[in-house]
Amino acid sequence: MFKIVNREVMGDGTIIMNEIVAPKIAQKARPGQFVILKANETGERIPLTISDIDLEQGTIQVIYMVVGKSTDIFKTLKVGDGFQDVIGPLGKPTHIEKLGNVVCVGGGTGVAVLFPITRGFKKAGNKVISIIGSRSKNLMILEDKMRAASDELHVCTDDGSYGHKGFVTDILKDILENGKVDLVVGIGPVPMMKFVAEVTKKYSVKTLVSLNPIMIDGTGMCGCCRVSVGGKTEFACVDGPEFDGHQVDFDGLMKRLRGYEAEEKEAYNDYCACRDKK
Ligand SMILES: Cc1cc2nc3c(=O)[nH]c(=O)nc-3n(C[C@H](O)[C@H](O)[C@H](O)COP(=O)(O)OP(=O)(O)OC[C@H]3O[C@@H](n4cnc5c(N)ncnc54)[C@H](O)[C@@H]3O)c2cc1C
Ligand code: FES
Structure with a gap:
């Protein structure tokens, strides 16, 4: 069993953070990688990104939105309970290097996926400008961690309840218009990633999506x-x-x-x- 040692309910109550004891995965995990978890013997295999690790505690962190049966079952797990199986780290890690100016754009729970990547680009010596957005203020996650991992942070909400009223792409266009950008990383709902890629294509700026x-x-x-x-x-x-x-x-x-x-x-x-x- 992979024990949950910390649990936090985030946003409007539909977003859950679990810190899970998995020392071997924590040691190998790199930004951009994910795990597949099963709550119990008959449970479905659910992929979730590793949003952080703690090498001292030997834990990995996942942040998920409750959207269906399996994530609803995950939500019932409390501190002291555990996942039957956690497999990983899976997927290719993000290729992180010093490029110059990197813009990290995240939407919804995609910000959980974006955070370790943002921190990685900053650590590699890049100037990192981040833009995070959500439908409403109560769905905004990891603002403090993203601020600490970036040189500059912009926040937006679709309904204007916090930060800029509008989409992350509004701010992205301004940044692309006013300075040199070497890479954009866009992670969030598929339509958001599609629009981010459409915007950056016009400026011929390389763009990674997850x-x-x-x-x-x-x-x-x-x-x-x-x-x-x-x-x-x-x-x-x-x-x-x-x-x-x-x-x-x-x-x-x-x-x-x-x-x-x-x-x-x-x-x-x-x-x-x-x-x-x-
Ligand atoms: C590499 C990867 C990393 C992900 N990281 C995160 C994360 O960090 N946080 C987060 O909130 N979500 C993440 N997801 C999405 C998450 O896996 C789905 O939300 C979850 O599987 C939904 O399962 P469900 O039974 O609760 O909902 P369901 O009602 O079964 O499905 C709801 C929607 O979730 C998607 N989905 C369902 N089953 C799967 C599956 N086996 N694999 C992938 N998507 C599925 C489909 O779009 C579906 O319409 C990630 C997906 C992938 C592929
Ligand atoms: S999940 Fe089966 S090939 Fe990728």
Whole structure:
């Protein structure tokens, strides 16, 4: 069992942070990598990004939004409980180097994925400007950690309840218009990453995105996580999850993510009905 030693409810209560004892994974984990977790023997395999590590405690941190049956089951786990299985670190780490000016753009729970990458680029000696956004103030996460990991931080909300009223791309356009940018890293909901890549393409600025297709084994065997990048089929679990945002077929990814919507809804409704009866 992989014991939970710290748990925090974030945002509006739908976002949960778990710190999990997994010393071997903590030792090897690099920014951009993820784990696959199972809550119990019959549980579904769920991929979540490693948002931080503590080498002294031998722990990894994951931050997830409750969106369906499995994440709702994860939410029931308290400090002292544990996940039956945690596999990782999986995926290719982010290629971090000194480039000059790096802009890190995060949306929603994508900020949890972006944080270790932002910190890595800052540590490598880059000037890092970060932009984080959420639908509303109560869904904003990791603002303090992102501020500490960046030279400059901009915050935005769709509804204007905090920071700039509007999208992260509004601020990104201003930054690209007014200075030299060597790399943009955009991580968040698929439509957000698509728009970030569209904006940066106009300025010919290299852009990394982190893709989240449905995954099963996470080791390149099932083919479930296939994505089209530059017209070539890639497996996000072993070839990614990061890819060149200017080459990704985002519409194809969105279509595949919706592929099991009816079944996911049914599974969640059945689970909620059983849970509420107890
Ligand atoms: C590499 C990677 C890293 C991720 N990191 C994070 C993270 O740090 N924080 C976070 O909140 N979410 C992250 N996700 C998304 C997370 O895995 C899904 O939200 C979760 O699987 C939903 O499961 P569910 O049963 O609760 O919901 P469901 O009702 O089953 O599904 C809701 C939606 O989640 C997605 N999904 C469902 N099953 C899977 C699966 N096996 N693999 C991937 N996506 C699935 C689909 O888009 C689906 O429509 C990541 C996904 C990937 C691929
Ligand atoms: S999850 Fe099976 S090949 Fe990537």
